[in-house]
Amino acid sequence: MLQKQRARFGYLLVLPALLLVTLLNVVPLIQALILSVQSQNLIRPNPTAFVGARHYLRALTSDPEFWSSTIHTFQWTIGSVVIAYIISLGLALLLNMEIRGRAFLRAMFLIPWVVPNVVTALLWKWFYNGQFGVANFVLMKLGIISEPIQWLSTPEAAMPSVIAVQVWKLYPLMTVVLLAALQNVPKEVLEASRVDGANPIQRFFYVTFNFIRPQSMIIVLISAIWTFQSFDIVYLLTGGGPGGATQTLAIMVYTKAFWATQLGYASAIGVLMMVLLVSLGLAQQALEVFFLKRAGKNG
Amino acid sequence: MADVVMTNMGDVTPTRSGWFNRKVVGLLLAYVALLFAMVVILFPLLWMFLSSFKGQSELFARDMTLLPNVWTWENYVNVWFNTPFPLYFWNSFYIAGLTTLFTVFVAIYAAYAIARLEFKGRKAFGLMLLITQMFPHIMLVLPLFAIIKALGLFNTHIALIIAYTAFSLPFSIWMLRSFFAAIPTELEDAAAVDGASLMSTLHKVILPLVGPGIAAVAMYTFIQAWNEFLFALVFLQSQSLRTLPLGLASFQEEFTLRWDLMMAGGSIVSLPVLIFFLFMQRFIVQGLLGGAVKG
Numbered sequence: 001m002l003q004k005q006r007a008r009f010g011y012l013l014v015l016p017a018l019l020l021v022t023l024l025n026v027v028p029l030i031q032a033l034i035l036s037v038q039s040q041n042l043i044r045p046n047p048t049a050f051v052g053a054r055h056y057l058r059a060l061t062s063d064p065e066f067w068s069s070t071i072h073t074f075q076w077t078i079g080s081v082v083i084a085y086i087i088s089l090g091l092a093l094l095l096n097m098e099i100r101g102r103a104f105l106r107a108m109f110l111i112p113w114v115v116p117n118v119v120t121a122l123l124w125k126w127f128y129n130g131q132f133g134v135a136n137f138v139l140m141k142l143g144i145i146s147e148p149i150q151w152l153s154t155p156e157a158a159m160p161s162v163i164a165v166q167v168w169k170l171y172p173l174m175t176v177v178l179l180a181a182l183q184n185v186p187k188e189v190l191e192a193s194r195v196d197g198a199n200p201i202q203r204f205f206y207v208t209f210n211f212i213r214p215q216s217m218i219i220v221l222i223s224a225i226w227t228f229q230s231f232d233i234v235y236l237l238t239g240g241g242p243g244g245a246t247q248t249l250a251i252m253v254y255t256k257a258f259w260a261t262q263l264g265y266a267s268a269i270g271v272l273m274m275v276l277l278v279s280l281g282l283a284q285q286a287l288e289v290f291f292l293k294r295a296g297k298n299g
Numbered sequence: 300m301a302d303v304v305m306t307n308m309g310d311v312t313p314t315r316s317g318w319f320n321r322k323v324v325g326l327l328l329a330y331v332a333l334l335f336a337m338v339v340i341l342f343p344l345l346w347m348f349l350s351s352f353k354g355q356s357e358l359f360a361r362d363m364t365l366l367p368n369v370w371t372w373e374n375y376v377n378v379w380f381n382t383p384f385p386l387y388f389w390n391s392f393y394i395a396g397l398t399t400l401f402t403v404f405v406a407i408y409a410a411y412a413i414a415r416l417e418f419k420g421r422k423a424f425g426l427m428l429l430i431t432q433m434f435p436h437i438m439l440v441l442p443l444f445a446i447i448k449a450l451g452l453f454n455t456h457i458a459l460i461i462a463y464t465a466f467s468l469p470f471s472i473w474m475l476r477s478f479f480a481a482i483p484t485e486l487e488d489a490a491a492v493d494g495a496s497l498m499s500t501l502h503k504v505i506l507p508l509v510g511p512g513i514a515a516v517a518m519y520t521f522i523q524a525w526n527e528f529l530f531a532l533v534f535l536q537s538q539s540l541r542t543l544p545l546g547l548a549s550f551q552e553e554f555t556l557r558w559d560l561m562m563a564g565g566s567i568v569s570l571p572v573l574i575f576f577l578f579m580q581r582f583i584v585q586g587l588l589g590g591a592v593k594g
Binding site: 003005006007008009010011013014016017018020021023024025026027028029031032035090091094095097098099103105106107108109110111112114115116117118119121122123124126127129132134137168171173176177180225228229231232236249250253254257258263266267270271273274277278281 | 325326329330332333336337340341343344346347350358359363405406408409411412413416417418419421424427428431432433434435436437438439441442443445446461462464465466468469472497498522525526528529533543544545547548551558561562565568569572573576577580581584587588
């Protein structure tokens with residue numbers, strides 16, 4: 001009786017959340033799938049124009065823009081996540097030492113995470129400004145470069161420049177997660193391996209890293225999902241330019257829908273993006289299973 | 300025991316090279332590295348704050364100095380009195396406020412239910428929350444744009460509040476869930492024995508215990524809504540309805556090359572979330588780790 005009552009109470013409590021999430025996450029997803037097989041146009045909507053897989057075929061076989069955007073998305077995602085992970089790991093290891101003011105330092109390092117993306121984009125745009133930007137000024141004063149670099153408006157420099165900004169956004173949360181993971185590494189095991197004669201590098205790879213691998217994988221996956229679909233930073237910094245050099249899939253969906261008004265085609269690219277994202281998630285799962293198996297064999 | 304002896308020996312035994320032993324050198328290097336990293340990482344932000352106090356002539360000077368030669372509030376006065384900035388500020392403030400209120404209200408009950416109450420589909424609901432995190436917002440924005448238009452909500456703040464609530468919910472529920480799960484079940488059992496109803500047990504016994512979790516979720520939601528750009532860009536049309544991020548971004552087109560305004564505006568937009576964050580960061584970090592990582 002009580003069991004039943006608690007179950008009913010459960011449904012009641014979940015209902016509002018379920019409704020909201022369904023209406024604004026699940027229904028739009030289905031709607032996006034429907035849009036992607038229709039010839040929808042933002043200016044003259046025509047819901048009955050079924051075109052089947054035509055948009056998908058167009059993207060995959062005859063639109064070089066789709067492929068270049070896909071490559072840029074991977075460059076942008078992998079570049080940002082890998083660099084952010086290396087930096088966060090270094091910071092987390094440093095912050096894990098028994099130092100004074102650790103709480104203060106941790107808070108300072110987290111600051112970029114809360115700065116609104118629009119502000120992030122604007123401040124870096126000012127920072128990168130070819131004529132008046134401080135980046136060029138400092139590098140020239142230090143003698144590292146001899147003439148100002150047009151960070152955001154030369155095709156070769158643009159992608160690394162926007163990646164640097166995303167790294168600045170991504171590393172804080174990664175650092176916190178890795179720091180929490182590091183604090184769970186048992187001191188006795190580290191001590192034992194020291195006694196056994198392992199040097200610091202061996203201790204890191206054979207002991208510490210094994211303990212922080214699960215958290216590392218989760219935070220890398222979450223960061224990759226965010227970065228893969230992120231829109232505002234690149235949009236505000238370069239708008240996808242120069243000459244499409246930083247056009248990611250997210251930017252392409254936006255421009256196809258709201259500038260070219262091709263709602264149906266844009267939806268198809270959105271769906272393809274999602275397929276890529278899900279594959280990314282599955283790949284991560286597979287990797288985890290692989291590592292678990294290997295760990296099982298070794299242990 | 301062995302541990303204690305070993306560490307004591309290391310710390311206490313006076314050696315000739317005591318000041319230069321490896322531990323001390325290691326710590327010093329760590330400090331230097333951390334301070335260096337902090338300066339590099341915070342420099343762009345610092346540069347924005349400092350630039351916001353520089354006059355036009357200094358902002359576009361050939362020779363740059365870290366600190367303004369002449370400190371001026373002029374840019375802040377300009378942004379606040381000569382642009383629609385206060386309006387944007389107010390729009391963002393109440394949109395983020397209402398979003399936070401709704402999200403916390405809905406998330407508390409859902410999180411409690413999936414943490415504590417046995418019912419069919421509980422696992423499926425939890426999984427659904429996780430999966431929705433993988434939907435790219437840029438893909439959802441197209442159908443939502445059509446839905447919002449059909450409902451007559453295009454170019455209204457209600458559209459944004461609903462969308463922000465729905466998008467903050469899954470993560471907020473997931474985060475709060477772990478706070479509820481950490482509370483011993485004996486408390487509920489005791490309340491049940493005393494004859495309290497399920498609802499009053501939740502309100503009077505459980506809720507007071509998850510204060511830090513609620514604070515974390517509220518902060519997270521507020522920051523998300525305060526910072527959001529894409530939905531505001533797509534759902535709003537009128538200048539008077541713009542939120543802060545949208546308004547600030549539009550400065551780029553409307554006041555080309557007015558970096559003085561943008562730096563002051565950027566500082567004003569960041570300040571509330573920064574102050575909030577620095578006071579509450581302990582809760583936020585705890586909540587994020589509890590929700591996102593322990594799963």
